[in-house]
Amino acid sequence: MSSELAERLRARDLGAVAQALNLVEDARPEPRAQADALLAKLEAGDPGSALRVGITGAPGAGKSTLIDALVRELRARDKTVGIVAVDPSSQKSGGALLGDRLRLRSGSADDGVFLRSMAARDRLGGLSATTRAGVEILAASFDVVFVETVGVGQSEAEVMNLVHTLLFVAQPGAGDSIQFMKAGLIEMPDLFVVNKSDTGAVAERTRSELQGGLGLSEISGDGWTPPVLLASARDAKGIGDIVDALYAHRKALDASRGLAPRLDRGRLAWLVTALRDRYGSYGVQAIGGRDEIESRFAAKGAQTLPELQRALSREIEEALRGA
Ligand SMILES: Nc1nc2c(ncn2[C@@H]2O[C@H](COP(=O)(O)OP(=O)(O)OP(=O)(O)O)[C@@H](O)[C@H]2O)c(=O)[nH]1
Ligand SMILES: [Mg+2]
Structure with a gap:
């Protein structure tokens, strides 16, 4: 059943997309096992082809409006787009608003665009493993996947691990650029x-x-200098340049072979998060902590991520029983 669903996802069957997203949001054991199997199938396919872009920035900076404008530009270039709007759990409106806007503009007929709001936080305050799964699913179906998250700080680091390209939306005059530099986060966006x-x-x-x-901060050496672009999402000014820059960054990553390590970092973060979700930090510590998970990940060879996850889960359960 998971191979059939994976096939339908690759064919951009929107019913299958909705079904798969429901599956990964379902916490019961049976759907959970099916979701694991599906993710393994997707992972065994070609996870690298979709462009995955994280859009982050302070509340009200214009992230949703910008995504709306980017979607329009990408559709004009014949690209399909999936969007995960990560809502702070207290506030479900952001994704819904963007959804309304997209629907208003395109009618319900455009099957080249798909938006899903997902709960932002697991109980430890991290981006939920569900969000990661959602991105994998949309990446199987769409040419470009956007992930919108609010905030300056922790969320950048987390989203960076989900995507190929991190785009930071700055608000004019709000001083968030200064905050950004102080927080030492300026190295993260691409x-x-x-x-x-x-x-x-x-x-x-x-x-x-x-x-x-x-100019002052040291940009890590993958041959890419992060551009700083001006745009008006409201007036659809400068949007084409942003899309060009997204593809240019992807090209630079491919050329520098930076993509595979970046995806691996993301998968590792997902694995640790998933295990912590289920067993808590205590459970993860019981098998040697993040370091152990990291070396097992590095040594996993042909083992898929869900297989490794299951193996580590069994070990944690054994360790906790023995303790
Ligand atoms: N003048 C102007 N206003 C804009 C522009 N882009 C967005 N806005 C306005 O800024 C406000 C916030 O826009 P959103 O797109 O909802 O911002 P956001 O970053 O998604 O906000 P949250 O999801 O709540 O964090 C809205 O009132 C927009 O109309 C722009 O290019 N120019
Ligand atoms: Mg928004």
Whole structure:
């Protein structure tokens, strides 16, 4: 059943997409096993072909509006788009609003766009393993996958592990660029967009602040210098340049073979999160902690991620019984 579902996903059968997403959100044992099997199938396919883009930034920076504009541009270029809107659990409205906007614009008829809101946080405050699974599923079906998350800080690090490209949306004059540099997070995004360029000089000033901050920080050497672009999501200005930059970054990653390690880092983070979700930090510690999981991951060979997850789960259960 999982191979059939995987096939239907690759054919962009929207019913299958909805079914698969429901499966990974279902915590009961049977669907959980089916979801694991599905993810293994997807992983054994070609996980690298879809463009996965994290969109992050302070509340109100214009992330949803920007995604809306990017979707329009990508559809004009004949690309299909899946979106995971990660809602803070207290507030379900962001994804719903974007959903309404997308529907209003395209009617319900455009089957090249799919949006799903997913709960943001597991109980330990991390991005849920469900979100990761959601991204895998959409990546099987769509050319481009966007993941929208709010915040400056922890969420960047987490989303970075889910995607190929991290796009940070800066708000003109809000000082979040300064905060960003102070927090030492400026190394993470692959692309900066100062949105609301229609505000004029304020946006331009924020752009040069960010550019200045980037000039001072040391950019890790994968041959890519993060651009700082100005755009107005509202007026659809500068959107084509952003799409070009996303593809240029992907090309740079492919050329530097940076993609596989980046995906692996993401998978490892997912594995640790999934085990912590189920057994808590105590359970993970019982088999030697993150370090042990990391070396088992590095040595996993042909073992799929869900297989390794099951093996480690059994070991944790044994260790906890023995304790
Ligand atoms: N002037 C101007 N306003 C914009 C632009 N883009 C978005 N906005 C407005 O900024 C507000 C927030 O936009 P959203 O797209 O909802 O921002 P967001 O970052 O997704 O917000 P959260 O999901 O709540 O964090 C809305 O009132 C938008 O209309 C822009 O390019 N120019
Ligand atoms: Mg939003």
